[in-house]
Amino acid sequence: xxxxxxxxxxxxxKKSKKMSGGSVIAKTLKNYGIPxxxxxxxxxxxxxxxxxxxEGCEIPFIQVMHEQSAVHMADGYYRAxxxxxxxxxxxxxxxxxxxxxxxTAYADSTATILLTGAPATHMxxxxxxxxxxxxxxxxxxxxTEGVTKRHWEVNRVEQLPFVLHRxxxxxxxxxxxxxxxxxxxxxxxxPANVELHDLEKRMPVGKIRADSKAIEAAVRLLLASxxxxxxxxxxxxxxxxxxxxxxxxxxxxxxxVTTWNGKSAFPEDHRLFAGSVGQTGTTNGNALAANADVxxxxxxRFTDWSASSYRxxxxxxxxxxxxxxxxxxxxxIGKNYPTEVGVVSDAKLALEDMLVxxxxxxxxxxxxxxxxxFNEIDQKNEExxxxxxxxxxxxxxxxxxxxxxxxxxxxxxxDGIVVVGSGNTQGAVKQTFPVYEPRTFITSGSFSSxxxxxxxxxxxxxxxxxxxxxxxxxxxxxxxxxxxxxxxVMHNIPVVFLIQNNMGYMSIxxxxxxxxxxxxxxxxxxxxxxxxxxxxxxxxxxxxxxSWRAETPEEISEALKAALETDGPTLVEAMTARDAGGPFxxxxxxxxxxxxxxxxxxxxxxxxxxxxxxx
Numbered sequence: 001x002x003x004x005x006x007x008x009x010x011x012x013x014k015k016s017k018k019m020s021g022g023s024v025i026a027k028t029l030k031n032y033g034i035p036x037x038x039x040x041x042x043x044x045x046x047x048x049x050x051x052x053x054x055e056g057c058e059i060p061f062i063q064v065m066h067e068q069s070a071v072h073m074a075d076g077y078y079r080a081x082x083x084x085x086x087x088x089x090x091x092x093x094x095x096x097x098x099x100x101x102x103x104t105a106y107a108d109s110t111a112t113i114l115l116t117g118a119p120a121t122h123m124x125x126x127x128x129x130x131x132x133x134x135x136x137x138x139x140x141x142x143x144t145e146g147v148t149k150r151h152w153e154v155n156r157v158e159q160l161p162f163v164l165h166r167x168x169x170x171x172x173x174x175x176x177x178x179x180x181x182x183x184x185x186x187x188x189x190x191p192a193n194v195e196l197h198d199l200e201k202r203m204p205v206g207k208i209r210a211d212s213k214a215i216e217a218a219v220r221l222l223l224a225s226x227x228x229x230x231x232x233x234x235x236x237x238x239x240x241x242x243x244x245x246x247x248x249x250x251x252x253x254x255x256x257v258t259t260w261n262g263k264s265a266f267p268e269d270h271r272l273f274a275g276s277v278g279q280t281g282t283t284n285g286n287a288l289a290a291n292a293d294v295x296x297x298x299x300x301r302f303t304d305w306s307a308s309s310y311r312x313x314x315x316x317x318x319x320x321x322x323x324x325x326x327x328x329x330x331x332x333i334g335k336n337y338p339t340e341v342g343v344v345s346d347a348k349l350a351l352e353d354m355l356v357x358x359x360x361x362x363x364x365x366x367x368x369x370x371x372x373x374f375n376e377i378d379q380k381n382e383e384x385x386x387x388x389x390x391x392x393x394x395x396x397x398x399x400x401x402x403x404x405x406x407x408x409x410x411x412x413x414x415d416g417i418v419v420v421g422s423g424n425t426q427g428a429v430k431q432t433f434p435v436y437e438p439r440t441f442i443t444s445g446s447f448s449s450x451x452x453x454x455x456x457x458x459x460x461x462x463x464x465x466x467x468x469x470x471x472x473x474x475x476x477x478x479x480x481x482x483x484x485x486x487x488x489v490m491h492n493i494p495v496v497f498l499i500q501n502n503m504g505y506m507s508i509x510x511x512x513x514x515x516x517x518x519x520x521x522x523x524x525x526x527x528x529x530x531x532x533x534x535x536x537x538x539x540x541x542x543x544x545x546x547s548w549r550a551e552t553p554e555e556i557s558e559a560l561k562a563a564l565e566t567d568g569p570t571l572v573e574a575m576t577a578r579d580a581g582g583p584f585x586x587x588x589x590x591x592x593x594x595x596x597x598x599x600x601x602x603x604x605x606x607x608x609x610x611x612x613x614x615x
Contacts, residue, residue, distance in 0.1 A: 017193065017194070017195075018191045018192065018193050019157075019191060019192070019194060020047070020051065020157070020188065020189055020190065020191050021047075021154075021157040021160055021183060021187040021188045021189065021190055021192075022047040022048045022050060022051030022188040022189065023051045023054050023057055024157065024160045024161065024164075024192075024194055024196065025048060025051065025115065025160060025164065025183065025188075026048070026051035026052050026054060026057035026059065027051075027054075027056060027057045027196060028160070028161065028164045028165075028196055028197075029059060029086055029113075029164075030056070030057055030058070030059055031196060031199070032164075032168055032199050033083065034059060034084065034085060034086045034113075035059070035060070035077075035083070035085060035462070036059065036060050036061075036062055036077070036085050036086070036462055037049075037052060037059050037060070037061050037062070037085070037086045037087065037088055038061075038062040038063075038064055038069075038070040038071075038073045038074060038085065038086075038087050038088075038459075039061070039062075039063070039064065039067065039070045039087050039088040039089050040063060040064060040066075040067055040070070040089060040090065040094060041061075041063070041088075041090070042089065042090025042091070042092075042094045042117070043090060043117075044089075044090035044091035044092065044094065044095075044116070044117025044118065044119075044185060045088050045089060045090045045091075045094075045115070045116065045117040045183075045188070046188075047185065047188035047189050048088050048115060048117065048183065048188050049061060049088060051188075059086075062458075062462075062487065062491060063487070063490075064455065064484060064487055065483035065484055065486060065487065066097060066481065066483065066484070067087075067089045067094050067095070067097035067098050067101075068097045068098060068099075068100050068101045068451065068455075068481075069101070069451075069454070069455035069481055069484050069487075070087035070088070070089060070098065070101065070455075071087045071098045071100075071101025071102055071104075071105065071112060071114060071178070072101050072104065072449075072451070072452045072455040072456045072459070072481075073085070073087070073455040073456065073458055073459035073462075074086060074087050074101075074105075074112040074113075074114075074459060075101065075104060075105045075108075075110050075112055075452075075456055075459065076419060076442060076455065076456030076457060076458065076459030076460040076463070077459035077460065077462055077463040078105075078110045078111050078112060078176075078459075078463075079108075079110055079439065079442045079456070079460065080417060080439055080442060080459070080460035080461075080463040080464050080469075081439070081463035081464065082238070082240065082439070083463070084111045084112060084113060084168075084171060084172065085112065085459065085462075085463075086112075086113045086114075086115065087101070087112065087113070087114045087115070088114075088115045088116070089114070089115075089116050089117070090116070090117050091116060091117040091118050091119065091140065092132075092140075094116070094117075095116040095117070095140050095182075096140070096143065098114055098116070099143065099144070099147060100447075100449055100451070101114075101449075101452075102114060102144060102147040102148055102178050102180070103146075103147040103447050103449070104444050104447040104449045104452055105147075105177065105178040106147045106148060106149070106177055106178055106447075107445070107446035107447040108234060108261055108444065108445050108446055108447065109175050109176050109177055109234065109235070109238065110176060110177070110178070111171045111172055111176035111177065111178070112171070112178040112179075113167055113168070113171055113178070113179050113180075113181065114144075114148075114178060114179070114180045114181070115180075115181050115182075115183060116140070116180065116181075116182050116183070117182075117183060117184070117185055117188070118138055118140070118153070118182045118183060118184040118185070119138055119184060119185065120184050120185045120186035121155055121184045121186055121187065122186065124137045124138045124184070138153075138182075138184075140182065141153050141180065141182050144180045147178070148177065148178050148179055148180045149170050149171065149175075149177035149178065149179055150166075150167070150170045150179050150180075151179065151180035151181070151182070152166070152167060152179075152180070152181045152182065153182045154181065154182065154183050154184070154187055155184065155187065156187065156192075157187055157190050157191070157192035157194065158192050158194055160183075160187075160194065161194050161195060161196055161197045162197070163181060164181070164197070165197040165199060165202040166202075167179045167181055168199055168202070168203070169202055169203055169204075172203070173203065173204055174208070174328055174329070175328050175329045176238060207239075207346035207348075207349055208328055208344065208345055208346050208349070209345055209346065209349045209350075209353070210326075210343045210344065210345035210349065210350045210353060211343075211344075212353070214341055214342070214343045214344075215343065215350065215353045215354055215357065216357065217340075217341045218296070218324045218326075218341045218343060218354060219354050219357045219358060221294050221322060221324060221340060221341060222252045222254070222294060222296065222324070222354075223252065223358070223362060223366070224294075225252070225254075225292075225293050225294035226293055226373070227288075227291060227292050227293045227294070227373060228252055228253070228254035228255070228292060228293070228294045228295075228296065229254055229255045229256070229257060229274075229288055229289045229292035229294075229295050229296070230245065230248070230249050230254045230255070230256045230257070230295075230296045230297075230298060231257055231258075231259065231262070231277065231289065231295060231296070231297045231298065231300045231306075232245060232256060232257070232258045232259070232262035232265035232266055232298050232299070232300070233258075233259045233261060233262040233265075233297065233298060233299040233300025233301065233306075234259065234260075234261030234262055234299055234300075234445065235298065235299015235300065235326075235327060235328060235347045236262060236265040236298045236299045236347050237261070237262070237264065237265050237299075237438050237439060238299065238347075239299065239328070239346050239347035239348040239349075240348055240438075241298070241299075241346075241347040241348030241349075241350075241351050241352075242264075242265050242266065242438040244348055244351035244352050244355060245265060245266060245298060245347075245351055246266060246267070246270070247351075247355055248296075248351050248354055248355055248358075249266070249272050250272065251355060251358045251363050251366070252358065252363075252366055253272075253366045253367060253370035253373065253374070254272065254296065255272055255273075255274040255288045255289075255292075255373075255377050256270075256272050256273055256274060257274050257275060257276055257277045257281070257285040257288065257289050258275075258276045258277070258285075259276065259277065259278065259300050259303075259306040259445070260276075260278075260303075260305065260306060260426075260430065260443060260445035260446070261443070261445040261446075262276075262298075262299070262300060263276065263430060263435060263441045263443075264435045264436075264437065264438050264439060264440045264441040265298075265438060267436045267437070268434035268435055268436060269434065269436060271374070271377070271378070272377065273381075274288050274377055274380065274381060275381070275384055275431075276430055276431070277289050277306055277307070277308075277315045277316075277587070278305045278306040278307060278308055278315055278587050279304075279305050279308055279309070279585060279587040279588060279589040280305070280426075280427035280430060280431065280583045280584070280585055280586075280587065281306075281308075281315060281430075281431075281586055281587050282384050282431055282584075282586060283380070283383060283384050283387060283584075283586045284377075284380035284381050284383065284384040285315075286308070286314060286315045286586050286587055287380055288376075288377065288380060289315055289316055290313050290314060290315055290316055290317050291317070292316075292317075292321050293320070293321055293322065294321065294322050294323075294324065294340075295316065295318075295321050295322070295323050295324070296324045296326070297323060297324065297325045297326060297327075298326050298347050298350075298351065299326065299327060299328070299347045300327075301327065301329075301332045301335070301336075302316075302335070302336040302337060303445075303446055304589070304590065305446075305589070307336065307337075307614075308587035308588040308589070309588055309589055309590035309608070309612060310336060310337075310590075310612045310613045310614035311588045311590075311608050311609075311611045311612050311613075312611045312612070312613050313611065314587050314588045314608075314611075315587055316337070316613075317613075318337040318338060318613060319338075322340035323337055323338065323339045323340055323341075324339070324340060324341045324343065325337075325339045325341070325342050325343065326343040326345055326347055326350045326351075327343075327344065327345075327347075328344070328345065328346055328347070330342075330344045336614045337613065337614070387584065388402065388431060388432055388584070391403070391432075391580075391581070392405070392406045392432050393406065394553075395553055396577065397551055397552045397553075397575070398502075398551065398575045398576050398577045398581075399551075399552070399553060399556065399574060399575065399576050399577065399581070400576065400577060400580070400581040401424050401425060401428040401500055401502075401576050401577075401581045401582055401583070402428050402431075402432045402581075403553050403556070404498065404500065404550075404556045404560075404574040404576070405428060405429060405432050405433045405472070406432070407553065407556050407557040407560055408433070408470065408472075408498065408560050409433060409434065410557070411557075411560050411561050411564055412468060412470060412564065413467070413468055414436050414437065415436075415437050415440060415467055416440065416467060416468040416469070416470065417439070417440050417441075417442065417460055417461075417464060417467055417468070417469045417470070418433065418435070418440065418441055418442070418469075418470050418471075418472055419442045419443070419453050419456050419457035419460050419469060419470070419471045419472070420441070420442065420443040420453060420471075420472045420473070421443075421444075421450065421452065421453035421454075421471075421472065421473035421474055421477035421478070422443075422444060422448040422449065422450050422452070422453075422474075422477055422507075423450070423474045423476065423477060423505065423506070423507035423508070424474060424500070424502070424506050424507045424510070424581070424582035424583060425472055425473060425474045425477070425500050426443055426448070426507075427507070427582060427583030428582060428583045429441070429443075429472055430443075430583070431583050431584060432583075433472075442456065442460060444456070450476065450477045450480045451477065451480030451481040452477075452481070453471050453472070453473040453477060453478075453481075454471055454473065454478065454481040454482070454484045454485065454497065455481055455484045455487075456471075457469055457470075457471035457495045457497070458484065458487055458488055458493050458495055461488075461493050461494065461495050462493065468496070468564055469494075469495050469496070470495070470496045470497075470498055470564075471495055471496070471497045471498065472498045472500070473497070473498070473499060473500070474499070474500050474501075474502065474505075474506070474507075475499055475500065475501040475502065475503065475504075475524075475533065475536065476504060476505045476506075476524075478497075478499050478536070482539070485497060485540060485543050485545060485569065485571065486543055486544075488545070488569035489543055489544040489545060489568075489569055492568055492569070493569060494566070494567065494568050494569055494570075495569050495570075496560075496563045496564060496569075496570050496571075496572065497540070497545075497569070497570070497571040497572070498560070498571075498572050498574060499536050499571065499572070499573045499574065500574050500576045501533055501536060501573055501574065501575055501576060502576045502577060502578050502581060503523065503524045503525075503531040503532065503533045503578060504522055504523040504524045504525075504531075504578065505521075505522040505523075506522070506578055506581070506582060507582060508521075508522040509522035509523060509578075510582060511591070515591060515593060515594075515597075515601070516594065516597065523578070531578070535549065535573075536549070536571065536573040537549035537571060537572075537573045540570075540571035540573075545568075545569050545570055545571045546563070546566050546568065546570045546571075547570060547571040547572070547573070548562065548563065548570075548571075548572050548573065549573045549575070550572060550573065550574050550575065551575045556572070556574050559572045560572055588608050590608065590609060590612065591605075592605065593605045
């Protein structure tokens with residue numbers, strides 16, 4: 001026996017096992033709790049997907065019709081559960097198709113891991129099929145830099161355990177987000193002796209907790225305030241801090257408003273709920289937030305849509321209002337507005353710490369002096385109710401965007417999940433459809449991607465198989481990922497797809513008309529000018545879904561009841577009006593007016609821009 005054979009193996013060597021790169025990845029994903037992998041097994045990732053069938057590596061694979069949808073599906077899974085799902089695609093166009101998915105997840109801080117193939121290491125730079133090589137050899141990973149928290153390029157099988165635990169650490173810790181790992185084809189197949197890493201020993205213990213002085217200062221401000229407002233952003237939900245948020249609102253008597261991604265952070269049948277803020281916010285939400293003396297922001301980064309492009313008095317007024325800004329990302333604090341107290345912390349922990357400092361006696365005093373403020377909140381809420389009621393309760397045919405939502409709310413369980421596409425549908429749901437529990441409203445907030453909702457709803461249903469999931473989407477948005485309804489049929493995923501068909505990109509048309517008085521490319525019309533639409537209910541039947549087409553409120557009510565009672569995926573097509581059917585626009589959006597328009601629109605824009613506070 002030679003010297004090498006006689007050498008005693010170290011504990012690490014005893015644990016190691018010879019595995020192919022693909023098996024290392026599959027086994028690690030399984031060990032780390034990944035429940036599903038979505039994608040298309042192009043040649044660049046054949047051995048990655050094949051490894052998912054190896055003994056001890058088995059993870060269900062969901063094939064999609066477009067790689068973008070694989071990332072959207074994983075995104076929806078995370079938003080509905082708080083747990084990550086993986087996507088795998090080939091190299092070249094398969095990988096490039098994921099960029100919109102990564103961008104959506106990155107903008108909204110959702111955790112997703114994407115694994116893509118790459119040319120074999122000995123072939124890089126030679127211009128092999130589907131390789132980008134004219135600037136750098138195998139250059140795709142650079143494309144992902146702007147839409148991921150981090151990305152890795154693997155060039156040895158032995159690197160994989162390290163890279164994978166680093167990817168999960170980055171994806172899940174601090175501010176969540178998507179990560180990308182690129183694995184060349186030879187690394188997928190080559191064997192090596194490796195030790196798979198225990199993720200629990202590679203993640204930080206606990207979460208970021210705020211400085212005690214910052215918490216004390218924040219509580220002092222809230223207790224001294226007369227008109228406090230809490231702005232609930234997506235971070236309140238991600239941190240699982242919604243119960244603490246409700247308790248704090250009750251303790252200090254604050255009105256609560258929500259952003260796009262903050263909707264569902266606070267029960268909308270609570271007396272302190274005051275709608276949403278921003279361009280397509282609500283009149284009550286914008287009025288109360290704009291006239292607050294103290295605003296507590298919880299996991300909100302003040303995008304232009306949620307802040308009415310920073311126009312003073314439209315959604316917020318900083319100053320004179322004082323801002324307490326809680327965020328896990330220090331770069332967000334003070335970015336758009338000056339803060340009185342900046343709190344770097346996990347939202348849940350910060351809210352817990354604030355509650356500890358408020359005594360029962362102080363709560364009683366606050367409740368006594370807030371009576372007039374509570375009455376004002378009630379009044380503003382009633383004014384908003386009177387504004388939306390005519391559209392929500394309309395008997396018109398074709399229907400308003402709001403009427404199908406009213407019928408859906410009657411039949412969807414309290415814990416049912418709505419996954420909402422972009423455009424008029426997105427705004428109408430935000431304003432008109434009340435939700436009551438966290439993670440029951442999911443939308444592509446900041447990136448507002450069309451084509452997102454259908455695969456995201458499938459991901460949400462996979463994450464919550466025992467709950468009803470309804471995908472609410474406009475017809476233009478739906479057609480960007482329509483083929484994915486086949487995935488729901490093949491895997492019997494019982495999503496209800498509610499299509500609001502107004503025969504065009506009507507939110508785009510509305511913006512065009514408002515600014516220029518005309519529109520282009522936003523209506524679906526035949527050459528003779530007649531509106532054009534396929535019959536989506538018939539299309540869905542050919543895909544294998546049970547479906548209905550509804551043209552009246554009575555028909556939509558019956559169809560939604562039947563769809564929710566059906567075992568399997570269904571589609572309901574609601575014929576909605578092109579005009580006067582979208583959301584209200586109580587806020588403001590900075591959109592420059594072309595120089596060739598020389599009327600009052602220029603003056604209105606200049607006036608609004610002069611009031612912006614972000615600079």
